[in-house]
Amino acid sequence: MLFNSIDFALFLPIVFILYWFVFNRNIKLQNLLIVIASYVFYGSWDWRFLLLILFSTFVDYLVGIALEKEETLKKRRLLLWISIFVNLGFLGFFKYYNFFLDNFTNVFSFFGHKIDASSLSIILPVGISFYTFQTLSYTIDVYRKKMKPTKDFVAFAAFVSFFPQLVAGPIERATNLLPQFVKKREFDYNKACDGLRQILWGLFKKIVIADNCAKYANIIFNNSEVYSGSTLVLGSLFFAFQIYGDYSGYSDIAIGTSRLFGFNLQKNFAFPYFSRNIGEFWRRWHISLSTWFRDYLYIPLGGSKVGKVRVVRNIFVIFIVSGFWHGANWNFIIWGALNALYFLPLLFRSKNRKYMDVVAINSNLPSFKELIQMAMTFGFTLVAWIFFRSDTVSQAIQILSEIFSMSLFGMPSFKKPIIIWVLIFMFIEWVGRDSEYAIEKLGKNWHESLRWGFYYIIVISIFLMGSEGEEFIYFQF
């Protein structure tokens, strides 16, 4: 069941009505409803996936309780490893088995040893990378005694499977989301309206921007050998807005939906294409994953408080693991490594945390310097996106070599009206760049009829420009 489907448009109000009108007096029943709704939502892809999530939930619930009772470090460590082994074991098998098998056989055959190993036809369970990391955050935090484990199984199951963010995040921390399941939720009119507004904006990003950019990005990338450098740049731009619109759109819908049910999820995107350097970009792009890696991988490895060689290692580890998290493919690994290369000079010059504020916060337009900085940062990410989107490393190299040739200076062979939509979109994003999401404050002081008119324009553009049932890119990760 996709957020951008009529099935979901019917499912959401049914759950909402049951949640606030039927079970509103009992928090346990509300949690149970969330679990059932989440399992229906998740099972609509393939009911077999439910067994996996259920098993993962049981293991981490029991590990959490056992960790609280156990005092000896050795046994506590063993319990933590059980949780890590089960969760990463599932992830490793479903996502990476064939990748490792193929690469091992290639390496052995390179040295003249033929191995007869056939790859398995495995379906990747939707959202496994997301809920695995979410439940791991729970057991790690309980192990670190940052939080007490819950004894309420239904609340825990609701935390693991919470349908708005189950299949593509934001990857919530147990310390943020789990306590919200044990606290009574009161309906808040402003919060609910805000939720609807964020859902609307998320749908616009996904349906109008991402899906339409995807059409042209796919044509250009699928036939990259016939296009000139300038058209390939345009293709990369289309992809940059596709992936941003797609994933940040999903996050907006997820956060907005959660707000309808009285939950607050963490912000996942903060206008990353207005970043002035790569350090700022990574504080604004897929925040829930970046901070997960920072807290559970980078800092345990020593972070930046170790010698230079180890800092370089740590940076490469988190960026490469982040790339590998996206998929079992060398392209993602190179994408990660490239970002590490971008990031390291900033770290060594202590400029990685230079821009913590919003760009041009007190003016309508950026300064010339800020404009150049934003353009350069965007350019760097664009080069990395080429590796991310290409099917193979050699395709990415072919595209880059064409881009850095004289054909870059010709006119691109694509002139599509979607470019105008992207410009309108970026303008609205720029206007709302100091908000949680672009249209959060936009029109708040307008007359109601004018504001509603603006929302109707968004609805109409979604209706006209959309195509139902286009999957979200991040479902495959």
Next chain:
Amino acid sequence: MKKFTRQVILFLFPMVLLAYPLDLIVSNLLKKNGSFAHGELSVWNALYDGTIDSEIVIYGSSRALVHIDPEIIETSTGRKAYNLGIDGHNFWLQHLRHTILMKHNKKPKTIILSVDVRSFIKQKELYNSDQFLPYIFFNKEIKYYTESYKGFTVYDYHLPFIRYFGRFQAIKAALLKNSYLKRRNGYEGQDKVWNDDFKKAKANANSIEIELDKELLVLFDGFLLDCKRDDIRVVLVYTPEYIEGQKFMGKRNEIVSLIDSFALKHNVVYLDYSKDDICLEKKYFYNASHLNKLGAEKFTKMLSKDLVLLGN
């Protein structure tokens, strides 16, 4: 909560209220567009308006649509003819057109049914689904024939205007009047010369594999029985195919003998032009399976002559 519910209902109210009138307006305007959906709308209009009024009707896919000119048949036989060929579709949707023809129009005396290797293949995508837009709202026949395809959802058949979601071109076509008719009595000759479609197809694969749909064969069998019962003469025609292209189709011989066996079983005439000399000359084709206008005229004259010999 009350305020929230009221506001949501108020916001949605105009959309719900306008959905049905908008559906009606857009669908009616769209029907008047003669070239939208590759001109298929004009044929659906004629079918639903009951204006076909022909003794000879031509069924089939694009190979009927661009190969058989009804005006030439009319001139030779002296009987009115109409081409109901539907681009990109197998016998399943050809049968839908037959069903609507029988329901809303005068019963034909002769059906020329163009058959080929693709007539009974399994199809999942609803090609050119735009052509159904003005007609599918609460239309049982179209729902029955199209719901198994990947094209429309259950909501599209039953909720007003929902099916226009993401179909900006359809709404634009409805609003911008275009009375230019692509089809003439359903026929659309192609003023084209040989292109490199075949070369590209050959570069991509050694042959095209065909998977037969057994359900479709049952439907075809039933159709031939129905026609016999209704006293409609069916003439099965294998229209010309470029000779090199014939070698490219997997299971071709098997399917040709299957068509032969149907003709024998139901005692219907089967005219196979795929071995005719026309198939040797590229100048009559624009790709391996489609004749251009020049080829279509030459072929329709041959067919008309044979029909006259058969006694119309």
